[in-house]
Amino acid sequence: MDFLTSPQFWVALGQIIIIDILLGGDNAVVIALACRKLPPAQRTKGIIWGTAGAIVLRVVLIMFAMTLLNVPFLKLVGALLLVWIGVKLIAPDEDGHGDIQGSDKLLAAIKTIIVADLVMSVDNVIAIAGAAQNAGEHSTLLVVMGLLISIPIIVWGSQLVIKLMARFPIIITLGGMLLGWIAGGMLVSDPALADPANMAWMPKLSQSATFHYAAAVAGALLVLAIGKVLASRHKPADEEASA
Numbered sequence: 001m002d003f004l005t006s007p008q009f010w011v012a013l014g015q016i017i018i019i020d021i022l023l024g025g026d027n028a029v030v031i032a033l034a035c036r037k038l039p040p041a042q043r044t045k046g047i048i049w050g051t052a053g054a055i056v057l058r059v060v061l062i063m064f065a066m067t068l069l070n071v072p073f074l075k076l077v078g079a080l081l082l083v084w085i086g087v088k089l090i091a092p093d094e095d096g097h098g099d100i101q102g103s104d105k106l107l108a109a110i111k112t113i114i115v116a117d118l119v120m121s122v123d124n125v126i127a128i129a130g131a132a133q134n135a136g137e138h139s140t141l142l143v144v145m146g147l148l149i150s151i152p153i154i155v156w157g158s159q160l161v162i163k164l165m166a167r168f169p170i171i172i173t174l175g176g177m178l179l180g181w182i183a184g185g186m187l188v189s190d191p192a193l194a195d196p197a198n199m200a201w202m203p204k205l206s207q208s209a210t211f212h213y214a215a216a217v218a219g220a221l222l223v224l225a226i227g228k229v230l231a232s233r234h235k236p237a238d239e240e241a242s243a
Contacts, residue, residue, distance in 0.1 A: 009142065015131040015178060016146030021153060022089060022175040023124045034112040042106045049106075050113030055147050057114060058125065062143050065129035072199060075190035078126050079183040083223055085127065086179035089172055090227025130182040133189075176227055177220040184219025185212050 035046040069075050128146065132139040165171050189212070191198045193205045205211065 012131055012142055013146055015182070016128050016142060017150045018175060018178060019127045019131060020124065020146060020150035022172070023085070023127060031113055034109045038106060038109055046106055046109040046113070050110040051151060053110060053114040055151055058147060059140075059143055061125045062128050062132070063140060065125050066133055066139060069129055069133055069186070070191060072192035073190060075186045076192070078130060079187035079190075079219070081126050082130060082179045082183035082186065083219065083226075086176035086183070086223035087227045087230065089176035089179070090223065091230035127179055127182065130186045133186065173224065173227070176223050180219040180221070180223030181216040182219070183223070184215040184217070187219070188212060188215040 031047055031050060034050065035043050038046050065078075069078060128143060132142045132146075188194065188205050189207070192202050194207050196204055
């Protein structure tokens, strides 16, 4: 239980919770749409069982993703995806949920929640796998704790979370930068660039704490810069449309 006194463990747990809340807002919408036609007596069951199934599936996917991150070059790909996801947080595209079908059958609604969550959770899976990758033997515990804490917040506190994000946009910006931070650390720790015994022909990067910190800062600033540039380009078009 010594890991419970480790600052690294709690920092990683905090990152996972933040990632889940920032990237999981759509999950609350999916659950609401999938269960909207259920009788009131079954609606709570649909939410609970659909959410439970989604959590189990998410844990399995994250464990699989963390294993894959040990394969050379996949961390590079994952880092680029995280940068893209972080930029989308800062400069979002319009995304609708009109294709989520509600059902008046409990099992059908649960299936809809689980399948939709599977399709929509790619960004969460990559980001959480990146945040938990350095936790070693406690990575599974980190992932499970993070999901168990954040999913209820998303499902039952989604309106509060949405209002807070609308009132304090800096939360979204900092969340995007957090993903860039994780991406920077993930990229420089890719086995192809970090392990001297792996692909000796590849140039190797320093694995010092200072270099990792600098790469993480660079990733955060890169996401911020690209996101702000894209957001400024979208703004005039939005203002013209509303004029």
